[in-house]
Amino acid sequence: MRVVFLTAGAAGMYCGSCMHDNALARSLRNPTDGASGIDCLLQPIYTPIRTDSVSVAREKIFFGGIHVYLLQQMPWLRFVPKSLRRMLDWPPLIRLATRGAASTDPAKLGALAVSMLKGTEGRQAEEVQRLACWLEQEIKPDVIVFSNLLIGGSLPLIRQRLPGTKTIVMLQGDDIFLDHLPQEARAEAIRLCSDLVKSVDHFVVNSRFYADRMSALLSVPEAKIATIPLTIDLSPYKPRRPSGEEAKPFRIGYLARISPEKGLHRLVDAFLHMAERDQDVTLEVAGWLGEVNRPYLNSIEDRIREANLAARFCYHGSPTLEQKVRFLQSLDLLSVPTEYEDPKGLFALEAIASGVPVVLPDHGGFGELVASTSGGVVVPPNDHYALADAILALKNDPQRRTELAEKGVAMVHQKHSIEAACSALRALFES
Structure with a gap:
C-alpha cells in the first residue's frame, strides 16, 4: 500500500x-x-x-x-x-x-x-x-x-x-x-x-x-x-524521578508557542496572584518565539520585573527535543491556558508522559484529553484566579500529584501512543 x-x-x-x-x-x-x-x-x-x-x-x-x-x-x-x-x-x-x-x-x-x-x-x-x-x-x-x-x-x-x-x-x-x-x-x-x-x-x-x-x-x-x-x-519521554524530599521551589511550567492565543499572559496573571501567597513557586517558560510576538514576551517580562519576581521567572527559549524532555522532567506541573478552544494539545500529552500533571482550561479538546489520561485537572477558562487556586491546591497536595502522574503515564501509554x-x-x- x-x-x-x-x-x-x-x-x-x-x-x-x-x-x-x-x-x-x-x-x-x-x-x-x-x-x-x-x-x-x-x-x-x-x-x-x-x-x-x-x-x-x-x-x-x-x-x-x-x-x-x-x-x-x-x-x-x-x-x-x-x-x-x-x-x-x-x-x-x-x-x-x-x-x-x-x-x-x-x-x-x-x-x-x-x-x-x-x-x-x-x-x-x-x-x-x-x-x-x-x-x-x-x-x-x-x-x-x-x-x-x-x-x-x-x-x-x-x-x-x-x-x-x-x-x-x-x-x-x-x-x-x-x-x-x-x-x-x-x-x-x-x-x-x-x-x-x-x-x-x-x-x-x-x-x-x-x-x-x-x-x-x-x-x-x-x-x-x-x-x-x-x-x-512516547519513546523520548520518561517519567521524572520523584525525589525523596519535596524540592523547592515548586516549578510551574509552560511549553507552547509564545503568543497571546496560547495564553501565557493568563498564566502570568495566575503566577502573580500566587506569588503574593506563596514564596516557593517559580514560572519556567519554553516555546518557539516569532519576531512579531517578541513585544508580547517583552511586556510579560516587564510585568514580572515590576512585581520584583524576575528571579522567579525564566524563558528557556525554543528547545530541541532533548532539551524539551529535560525541561519537562524538571517541572512539577504544566499549564498552557489557551485563549481559544484548542482541538489538540500535544504539549499536554508530552507533559503527562513525563510524569508531570497538567492544569488546563476546560474548553476545546482539553476536557476529553484530561478525562482520558487522568493526568491532570481542568479549570474554568479565562479565569486566572481559578487557575491559581488549582495550581496551589496541587502544590500543597503532593500525594494527589503523585497519583495524577502515575495514572497519567499509564493511560498515555495505553491510549495515546x-x-x-x-x-x-x-x-x-x-x-
Missing part, C-alpha cells in the same frame, strides 16, 4: 500538526508494534516543515508559499516561463524568506485562502494541475491524507484523475484559521470547504468536541467522521 501525506508547512516555526504528521509517517513506515510497514511519503505544502525530531518529509515543495502568494498578487506571473518560476519553490529560498516569521496572519490572506480552495478555478490552478499530475503519473497512491481541509482545493481534480484512491482529511484547527478571516472571505471559504466534503472519504478528528464543531460548520456527515485520540511518539494512531489509520486505509 502506498500512502501520501500532504502536510502544510508552518512558515519556519515549530507546528504541532507538522510534528504529528511527521511522527505518523515515520511510524507507518517503520512500526514498532510488529505491524507491516507502509510505503508512506510525507509531502510538504507551502513551506518545508520544521520538527523537533528527525524529519521524513521530502525536500520538494508543492504550492510553494512565495509562488502561490505572488500568483495571487500578480496573476500575470503565470505567463512567466515555468522554468523561472520553479526557482520560487526552492526550499532554501522559502526557508530564508520565512526564517523568524510568525504563523501566517489569516486576516491578511482571505483572498488567497479562497483562491486556493477554488482549486482549478483559482489563480493557483496550474499548481493544482502539477500536484494532480505528480500523484497520477509518478506516485499512484492508494491513499492520500491531507493535513487539513484548507489545502484541499485540489480534491475534486484528484478524485477525477485517481478515482480509485482513498482521500482522508485530518481536521485539526481549520476553524481557527477560518474564524480569523475577514467576514466575506470566511463565508466564502466555509462554502467552498463544505463543497469539498463530497470529495473526501473520511475525516479524522482527535476529539468528540471537534467532530461536533466541524460537522456543524461544514455539514460533514457523521458517517464520514473517524475519531482517533490524539497521540505522540503513536502506534495506536497508526493502527487506527491502517484500519481506515483498508476499510
Whole structure:
C-alpha cells in the first residue's frame, strides 16, 4: 500500500500538526508494534516543515508559499516561463524568506485562502494541475491524507484523475484559521470547504468536541467522521524521578508557542496572584518565539520585573527535543491556558508522559484529553484566579500529584501512543 501525506508547512516555526504528521509517517513506515510497514511519503505544502525530531518529509515543495502568494498578487506571473518560476519553490529560498516569521496572519490572506480552495478555478490552478499530475503519473497512491481541509482545493481534480484512491482529511484547527478571516472571505471559504466534503472519504478528528464543531460548520456527515485520540511518539519521554524530599521551589511550567492565543499572559496573571501567597513557586517558560510576538514576551517580562519576581521567572527559549524532555522532567506541573478552544494539545500529552500533571482550561479538546489520561485537572477558562487556586491546591497536595502522574503515564501509554494512531489509520486505509 502506498500512502501520501500532504502536510502544510508552518512558515519556519515549530507546528504541532507538522510534528504529528511527521511522527505518523515515520511510524507507518517503520512500526514498532510488529505491524507491516507502509510505503508512506510525507509531502510538504507551502513551506518545508520544521520538527523537533528527525524529519521524513521530502525536500520538494508543492504550492510553494512565495509562488502561490505572488500568483495571487500578480496573476500575470503565470505567463512567466515555468522554468523561472520553479526557482520560487526552492526550499532554501522559502526557508530564508520565512526564517523568524510568525504563523501566517489569516486576516491578511482571505483572498488567497479562497483562491486556493477554488482549486482549478483559482489563480493557483496550474499548481493544482502539477500536484494532480505528480500523484497520477509518478506516485499512484492508494491513499492520500491531507493535513487539513484548507489545502484541499485540489480534491475534486484528484478524485477525477485517481478515482480509485482513498482521500482522508485530518481536521485539526481549520476553524481557527477560518474564524480569523475577514467576514466575506470566511463565508466564502466555509462554502467552498463544505463543497469539498463530497470529495473526501473520511475525516479524522482527535476529539468528540471537534467532530461536533466541524460537522456543524461544514455539514460533514457523521458517517464520514473517524475519531482517533490524539497521540505522540512516547519513546523520548520518561517519567521524572520523584525525589525523596519535596524540592523547592515548586516549578510551574509552560511549553507552547509564545503568543497571546496560547495564553501565557493568563498564566502570568495566575503566577502573580500566587506569588503574593506563596514564596516557593517559580514560572519556567519554553516555546518557539516569532519576531512579531517578541513585544508580547517583552511586556510579560516587564510585568514580572515590576512585581520584583524576575528571579522567579525564566524563558528557556525554543528547545530541541532533548532539551524539551529535560525541561519537562524538571517541572512539577504544566499549564498552557489557551485563549481559544484548542482541538489538540500535544504539549499536554508530552507533559503527562513525563510524569508531570497538567492544569488546563476546560474548553476545546482539553476536557476529553484530561478525562482520558487522568493526568491532570481542568479549570474554568479565562479565569486566572481559578487557575491559581488549582495550581496551589496541587502544590500543597503532593500525594494527589503523585497519583495524577502515575495514572497519567499509564493511560498515555495505553491510549495515546503513536502506534495506536497508526493502527487506527491502517484500519481506515483498508476499510
